[in-house]
Amino acid sequence: MSKKRTGQRHKNKIYFEDSELDFYLQAFPLGYQTYGGATVGEVFYAASHINEKDPDSWVEEWSNLAARVEKGAARSLERGHAASARGAYLRAFTYYRTATPLLHASDPRFRATWEMMRSCFRRAAGLFDQPIEPVEIPFEGNTLPAYFLQAPGDGEKKPTMIMVGGGETYAEDLYFWGGAAAVDRGYNALLVDMPGQGATPFEGMHHRFDVEVPMGAVVDYLLGRSEVDPERVAAYGVSLGGYLVLRSAAFEKRIGACAVSTPIVDWHQALIDAMPPLLRSAPRFLFGALTKLGRLFSPTQQVAFEKFFEWQVGARDIPDALEKFRPWKVDVGEISCPVLCMVGTGEAATFKKQTYACYAALGSPKSLRVFTEEEGADAHSQATNLRLAHQAVFDFFDEVLARPETASKRRLAGGA
Amino acid sequence: MSKKRTGQRHKNKIYFEDSELDFYLQAFPLGYQTYGGATVGEVFYAASHINEKDPDSWVEEWSNLAARVEKGAARSLERGHAASARGAYLRAFTYYRTATPLLHASDPRFRATWEMMRSCFRRAAGLFDQPIEPVEIPFEGNTLPAYFLQAPGDGEKKPTMIMVGGGETYAEDLYFWGGAAAVDRGYNALLVDMPGQGATPFEGMHHRFDVEVPMGAVVDYLLGRSEVDPERVAAYGVSLGGYLVLRSAAFEKRIGACAVSTPIVDWHQALIDAMPPLLRSAPRFLFGALTKLGRLFSPTQQVAFEKFFEWQVGARDIPDALEKFRPWKVDVGEISCPVLCMVGTGEAATFKKQTYACYAALGSPKSLRVFTEEEGADAHSQATNLRLAHQAVFDFFDEVLARPETASKRRLAGGA
Missing domain, CATH: 1.20.1440.110 (acylaminoacyl peptidase)
Known part of the structure; x- marks a missing residue:
């Protein structure tokens, strides 16, 4: 190991x-x-x-x-x-x-x-x-690529999960990260790339901190569909999607519950924490040269970094990208819906630290799920045990989206 | 490797x-x-x-x-x-x-x-x-353990696959070996342990060469169910189940098609071929001692051999088991239904030899599918690529069970 x-x-x-x-x-x-x-x-x-x-x-x-x-x-x-x-x-x-x-x-x-x-x-x-339907969600003169999966049945209003991935996923991937699990449980699912995700940079889109704006367009779209119960819309975000969903929930009150793995509330800080100390203190003119030496990150990681920071984020170099991430923050106190915070014990220390801080700060109904090595689920985003993650996520959604409201609160208080 | x-x-x-x-x-x-x-x-x-x-x-x-x-x-x-x-x-x-x-x-x-x-x-x-139904099929004063999976729909008559495993499978396993794939394609499935298979030795049952007798009871049972189209009953056997299904098909004419991986037509010969030359020529009194030394087979294989030959076959020792396997033969000329013969390039030479011989001898509509290393499917019973095996098996069943009869023959002649 x-x-x-x-x-x-x-x-x-x-x-x-x-x-x-x-x-x-x-x-x-x-x-x-x-x-x-x-x-x-x-x-x-x-x-x-x-x-x-x-x-x-x-x-x-x-x-x-x-x-x-x-x-x-x-x-x-x-x-x-x-x-x-x-x-x-x-x-x-x-x-x-x-x-x-x-x-x-x-x-x-x-x-x-x-x-x-x-x-x-x-x-x-x-x-x-029940075919999976490719859809294009209008947004600021462009479109967000998405897929709509209809819950089994004859199209009556059902609970619906919005699924958002990370820096290395495409909307198609999200079938495996949550779409299949949703349909299996009687949920509709919308798998969507937010600006900057997947291949959206080909269309000139880049990541943005104020993801509540495109999320508003996504929810508008969903509520226009007859299969969607507007009272039961949940969102599930993995990797960078943890931030994207959590940030959205602070503004977009039509989201009735969310599950986030992991709930990063300050991306600039997370990036600084994840950098080797030498890089952290390097003057800007040396930074690019140092990273390009490729000794600090593996060549494999180098591709991922370039693709994310330059292509998806639209930064000139990593110092510029770090600047762009300054406003990537979530005001957790603004969140009023139930939140499931998820993290793996095998993740980087900064991810764990922010998860615990987010959980502590949340004022809404909340649950914390720490996935362990013994569960085969300690990896980032529970990548190695999607079924266990989905068990936690949808059991949570089932309970907090259930009505009447009092019942869901009672169940949540009982612990997961 | x-x-x-x-x-x-x-x-x-x-x-x-x-x-x-x-x-x-x-x-x-x-x-x-x-x-x-x-x-x-x-x-x-x-x-x-x-x-x-x-x-x-x-x-x-x-x-x-x-x-x-x-x-x-x-x-x-x-x-x-x-x-x-x-x-x-x-x-x-x-x-x-x-x-x-x-x-x-x-x-x-x-x-x-x-x-x-x-x-x-x-x-x-x-x-x-649609719950999977545990069923017990009456047979000679005992019962064969089985599961019935109903095809999606409202219970109208559907094509039905009988699935038979090998020397190391239980009826429950067969959900993965073919049951799930069958239901996904609109087939009913019956997952069954023949005498000697799974845990049936706990009930005093042992393997028998004339498996057409219990198979008759299985088909009787199936045809008594309203969901089963009697004109479209297929059988799929893996590992030892290749023999069990092929042998059954030579007698049980209500089986309309079969897929066998691998089609062993002479088990006694296959066992002799699979033995190290030293054992093959050892006098009987030395045989047991030699095998028990555990040098010829791994300790892991030793458990499997004992469980199969002694517990499931009911033999005193391996020479006795070999005797018991003498009548384990299939008269391929008696088979009149379409047969898909399957084998992996990574299997033992004797399995490949018998597969090709069986395919050559078959007088009924037939197809041969050799799974390769490049397909990730060269292992015994296509164990490492069940989905590719199921693609071959059910595409075959779809075509040969389709009516009118002439259409199915025309399609088969087109090659798979």
């Missing part, structure tokens, strides 16, 4: 020496497998052919696997076997998406892989008995 | 040095994960605490994990969260069942673990929107 380190996202390494690659393996194909997004044989065939020292081999093995599985999906579809095709397209989606974190945003293969990934997801989406 | 060896079941080792343990890891928790039977974090937490040299640590880690997950399931159930409880009980089932292969049949922990395993499965079974 690796030693605890800066920016740590998981502890129990299982296959790759490189901690980032091992996290991607566990979080994406192996994590999604529990909702049918992969099979162990396919995953480890690709993994066993990857040379960790060669990022291109990562990209090629996952892309080639995806293409093979996609071909099989097309064969089943041609012959009218919808469920077989759907299953294979979902796996092809996962494998293409697993290739993407090692591709720079400027690499033409990135956009091509993202397009194939999305195409596979959309083919699968249309093959569910 | 391990070298090819006697009784080989998979090639791409991913975690454990011991080939049997690595196969169990891939075939059970990691294999079942794609249908929600596990999560990567739980699996590798347990795996990382196992000492390969100590079989008890295998049993304890999986049992302890199962107990923890079961406790969480009970908490969700108490508070009325059916989907959360169902998911957790399914995972608890998988972890208890993963403990069992290392327990001798005579070990009191075996029966206790089997009972907990079954109890978890049955709790999950009752929590599906």
